[in-house]
Amino acid sequence: MPERGTTALVILLPAAEPALAAARRVDPSLVRPGLPAHVTALYPFLPDASLDEPELAAVRALASKFSPIAVQLTEFLAAPGFAALPAPALQEVTDAACAHWPEVPPYGGRFGPRPPAHVTVAMGGDEETLSQVGAEVRPLLPLAGRAEALQLVALTERGWEPRLEAPFGG
Numbered sequence: 001m002p003e004r005g006t007t008a009l010v011i012l013l014p015a016a017e018p019a020l021a022a023a024r025r026v027d028p029s030l031v032r033p034g035l036p037a038h039v040t041a042l043y044p045f046l047p048d049a050s051l052d053e054p055e056l057a058a059v060r061a062l063a064s065k066f067s068p069i070a071v072q073l074t075e076f077l078a079a080p081g082f083a084a085l086p087a088p089a090l091q092e093v094t095d096a097a098c099a100h101w102p103e104v105p106p107y108g109g110r111f112g113p114r115p116p117a118h119v120t121v122a123m124g125g126d127e128e129t130l131s132q133v134g135a136e137v138r139p140l141l142p143l144a145g146r147a148e149a150l151q152l153v154a155l156t157e158r159g160w161e162p163r164l165e166a167p168f169g170g
Contacts, residue, residue: 006052007154008043009059009097011090012036015050015145016073016119019085022136023122027129030083030122033110036157037118039090041097041150042106048154055151056164062100063150063166066093073119073143078130083137084118090147091117097150 016037023030046055073085094117098106106115124131152164 002044004155004157005048007045007048007152008160009045010038010151010153011041011093011147012038012149012151013071013087013119013145013147014170015143016085016121017077018121018137018140019073019137019143021119022140023083023133024074026122026132026136027125030124030129030133031118032124036117038151039087039094039119039147041094042101042104042105045101045104045152048156049093051152051154051163052090058100059150059152059164059165062096062146063168065096066168068168069093069147071145071147072139073145074141076121076134076137076141077118078134080127081123081130082122082129083122083133085137085141085143087117087119089117093117093147093150096122125157126149138166 020031020037032170069089071089075086077084150166150169151162154163
């Protein structure tokens with residue numbers, strides 16, 4: 001579990017909410033509380049206490065380089081303790097965030113320098129439980145939506161809270 005003051009750059013993707021709702025029906029503990037459906041652009045990001053106007057301006061500038069992006073979620077993937085919907089349309093945004101802040105390895109370096117863009121549907125759960133999640137989620141696919149902004153969120157004593165919304169295209 002991340003510590004208070006941890007931040008992340010995420011791309012909200014409301015179109016994926018039905019997949020998270022399906023996972024919650026199987027087991028509510030599989031879905032991280034406090035964050036809506038999203039693709040993580042960079043986690044962990046910079047510590048909340050270190051975020052100053054130049055860093056916030058850099059997030060805005062990065063977001064301004066992208067137009068809103070049509071996203072099609074067509075595939076459900078499961079691995080031990082994890083289920084996701086790949087979001088390749090957002091790979092360019094996640095790559096740009098990682099390139100802009102090379103001193104901040106995505107996911108602490110656990111998945112290499114270029115983890116695939118995805119919506120996490122479930123974290124935890126055994127093989128049978130994730131199979132049930134897949135049985136609930138696959139009939140919902142494809143899910144289609146638009147990614148329109150980068151959002152900076154921080155973990156506080158109240159949970160994940162937005163710090164900045166940076167629209168794509170400025």
